[in-house]
Amino acid sequence: MRTHLCRTLSLALATLLLATPLAASAQQRVLQYAGVNLAGAEFKASQKPGTLFKDYTYPSEKDFDYFASKGMNVVRLPFLWERLQPQPRGEFDAIQLKLLQKTVENASRRGITVLLDVHNYADYNGAQIGSEAVPVAVFTDLWARLAREPAFANNKQVMFGLMNEPHDMGATEWARIAQAGIDAIRAAGAQNLILVPGTAWSGAHSWGSRVAGRGTSNGDALAKLKDPANRLVFEAHQYLDKDSSGTKPECGDDQNIGVRRLEVFTRWLRENGKTGFLGEFGASPDPACLAALDRMLAYIQDNGDVWRGWSYWAAGGWWPPSYMFNVQPDKEGNDKPQMAVLSRYARQITQSNKHAH
Numbered sequence: 001m002r003t004h005l006c007r008t009l010s011l012a013l014a015t016l017l018l019a020t021p022l023a024a025s026a027q028q029r030v031l032q033y034a035g036v037n038l039a040g041a042e043f044k045a046s047q048k049p050g051t052l053f054k055d056y057t058y059p060s061e062k063d064f065d066y067f068a069s070k071g072m073n074v075v076r077l078p079f080l081w082e083r084l085q086p087q088p089r090g091e092f093d094a095i096q097l098k099l100l101q102k103t104v105e106n107a108s109r110r111g112i113t114v115l116l117d118v119h120n121y122a123d124y125n126g127a128q129i130g131s132e133a134v135p136v137a138v139f140t141d142l143w144a145r146l147a148r149e150p151a152f153a154n155n156k157q158v159m160f161g162l163m164n165e166p167h168d169m170g171a172t173e174w175a176r177i178a179q180a181g182i183d184a185i186r187a188a189g190a191q192n193l194i195l196v197p198g199t200a201w202s203g204a205h206s207w208g209s210r211v212a213g214r215g216t217s218n219g220d221a222l223a224k225l226k227d228p229a230n231r232l233v234f235e236a237h238q239y240l241d242k243d244s245s246g247t248k249p250e251c252g253d254d255q256n257i258g259v260r261r262l263e264v265f266t267r268w269l270r271e272n273g274k275t276g277f278l279g280e281f282g283a284s285p286d287p288a289c290l291a292a293l294d295r296m297l298a299y300i301q302d303n304g305d306v307w308r309g310w311s312y313w314a315a316g317g318w319w320p321p322s323y324m325f326n327v328q329p330d331k332e333g334n335d336k337p338q339m340a341v342l343s344r345y346a347r348q349i350t351q352s353n354k355h356a357h
Contacts, residue, residue: 030275033309034346035074038063039316042078042119049083057318058099061106068110071347075112076311078119089141101151108157115159122166129177136177140184147188159193166199170214171221174199182227195235195277204236205244205261207268219268233308236265237280240292249284249324251292258296269306278310282325285337297345312342
């Protein structure tokens with residue numbers, strides 16, 4: 001009788017646990033993407049338009065082959081707005097558009113999703129979006145055109161990254177601009193996932209902080225965004241050096257530095273029913289940085305109910321071998337030290353997705 005009672009209580013407890021939000025969220029994992037930034041198309045921004053293969057480049061098919069072989073399934077593709085659209089609200093440059101389309105084709109054949117990343121820091125030809133020189137309508141025109149392109153619109157292997165690292169503007173101001181971009185994409189009929197960054201360089205560590213003394217945090221301002229398709233993902237960036245700038249090779253002695261810097265953003269995602277994407281992060285080959293990188297990716301894995309994925313900064317054939325965050329293989333095809341960590345977690349994500357489907 002006591003055995004029966006214990007079994008009954010155990011079943012009741014199990015039922016109660018399954019009914020809790022925590023258990024439910026653990027079952028509803030959204031972690032889906034793991035990859036890199038394949039930089040190059042945004043290089044030499046001072047040269048507009050610049051010369052292809054002299055000032056800037058696009059990923060090669062070998063690039064996609066290599067990163068697919070490491071278990072990766074997403075590439076964040078930085079490109080320069082002014083090269084694609086030389087005149088405000090003007091037609092796209094045919095050559096640039098074809099390069100973007102070809103890159104998406106090359107990626108898709110290898111099962112890689114492309115995150116189109118307008119790598120402009122919320123500027124166009126040196127003027128900020130929302131200024132007299134660059135009205136918000138110029139920004140929305142860009143996205144309306146991209147959202148109407150047959151190669152991109154409603155392509156499940158294309159995501160739209162509204163803007164790389166807005167800065168020098170308040171969070172409320174940026175939220176207004178981001179909402180206009182979202183509205184333009186949906187009005188054009190595209191249902192693609194839209195990645196929305198924060199201002200203040202999109203730092204995860206500062207997501208809950210007032211931005212540049214302007215009174216409102218990214219968290220407060222961006223939580224109010226609306227999307228009729230309910231397909232917004234919030235993009236944060238996070239580096240491991242002392243000031244989170246991604247300019248120094250040292251990470252300090254705290255192997256949990258990346259984890260701690262993601263906690264505020266992760267909590268905000270969960271409390272607001274959002275999902276997030278770590279669009280940029282980097283680690284030098286220093287053993288302390290590799291340990292911190294490992295723990296950061298494990299943390300994202302453990303919080304897969306609110307994280308959509310990640311893309312490491314950076315890869316691409318034009319990075320010098322000395323660049324501390326470079327994960328492009330050398331000429332002999334040898335991996336960089338960071339790849340052992342990145343590939344291990346990437347394979348876990350992509351294999352998990354295959355089993356789920």
